[in-house]
Amino acid sequence: MQELTRVSEYTIVDQDAVVAGKAMLGLIKCLNHENIQPVLAAHNLETIDPTEWYPMQTWMSVLRDIDEQSSGMLDLVSVGMAMMDQINWPPEFYQKDFMHILLHMNDAYQMNHRGDVGGYLSEVVDDHYVIVDVNVPYPDNLVYGAYYAKCRRFLPEGSSFDLRFDEDQPIRSQGGVVTLLHVRWS
Secondary structure (H helix, E strand, C coil): CCCCCCCCCCCCCCCCCEEEHHHHCHHHHCCCHHHHHHHHHHCCCCCCCCCCEEEHHHHHHHHHHHHCCCCHHHHHHHHHHHHCCCCCCCHHHHHCCHHHHHHCHHHHHHHCEECCCCEEEEEEEECCEEEEEEECCCCHHHHHHHHHHHHHHHCCCCCCEEEEECCCCCCHHHCCCCEEEEEEEC
16 A cells, blocks of 8 residues: 555644535534534534635534544544535546545545645455545544445445454554555445
């Protein structure tokens, strides 16, 4: 797998980086919205304009505050899942197979961000197995929720899938340097 400059959870390298408001709508549309509402209010984000761009630092502060709540892990998975229903997708994704989508997820990520915000690098293990190198400031649990939603959205109906963080090394949220997400499907 190609070597990347590492990005830690919640760490913004580019202070001018921004995120599309459309992506942030996952905070409002997620199943656990009632747990997140007080955090949004504390950051003056009760209303999010999907056509605007918001500072990544603000976005990461909101996500860190959510993570620090007792329900943080589940809330972040919920936000990640809801984000996938809100973000801008490359139009060709709807005509491509799942492998193509996984290998080009960084394109969708970059469409919803501006500035140096890291990225995703995917390595094909076999026809139904990809390892994703997560090199973004987003928390690991949000990334898990996002990939879970991607599998549900883009795999053919009736497919099964398995998502797991690498078991041979700690992920970033556990003090590790890298987060690898294993995506298998049939």
